[in-house]
Amino acid sequence: MTALHFTEEQRDCLQELVNVAMGQASDKLARYLATMVHLQVPAIKLVDTQQLPQHFAQRYQQQSVSLISMGFFGDQGLRGEAIMLYQLANVDVLARLLEYSDDDSSEAEMLTDISSVLTTTFLNGLAEQLDNSFSYAAPRILSSRDQHFADKLAATAQQWQLALQVDIRYQLTDYSFHCDMILLIPGEAVLRLRQMLDQILASF
């Protein structure tokens, strides 16, 4: 078990940065889908990556889930992998909104497109507030309808020491849809992040 953690001040600071970044991503999603997104207070916590698959398997019991991953690389050792989780039961709603056809390849393309919009907007917003900048790997689908997502998440998560679990719910006002975002980051990046948060806190 790692000794890495955030103080209450650091957690509050990070949550506010996440809140601002989430607002920017929600605005982009709302414009993309031509609807309104209901924002909720984002919950963040640092968790051992080994606990992640079980946690999400419980949350998405008996539901098909698709996982889209995107690597990000910033200055000063800040890097990681952002994973979006979508309930496939909601995907049809999105497909109708965006006028995608309902075959599997179109579904994959749609989820990749939305993940790209959400992840890059969110992470750009976070990076800007940290006086940093990120570059991104192409998004990739980790699991589809036919694969068990918890196994795929376990395989991906084990490459990283820690997960910054950001419970972001993008709930559309007019439609039922939400997704989760997880940021997986290595231990040294958590240390860098803590230093950056301390610098922000010291300035106020």
Place this chain on the structure above:
Amino acid sequence: MALNVLICDDSLLARNQLKKSLPADFDATIVTASNGLEALTVLQTQDIGLVFLDLTMPELDGVGVLEAIKAQALDCLVIVVSADIQPQMQQRVMELGALAFIQKPASADKLAAVLHKYGLI
């Protein structure tokens, strides 16, 4: 005479950020609240002239506070400071009586511009 100002935000960082970004010549006595319910209690018991109000908060959100201010005819100006920048949300808070909308993070420039525009400095 100093204006009584309420800063309502669930984030300590955001409250401190806003407090520190207010213009030096803005003569104000600052009180704070960390959610909408606390804000309403302050508004019902103190003579508050101006509220800086976040929207996304636990307990009672900023829209709920604006609705309560309107329903109870509380006499105060409200400037919304929020990360929820969707045009529909900005329109909604203005319809509920907000004076202005400032996108988070609140900077000294943005605050000074709004306070100046409405003759508060």
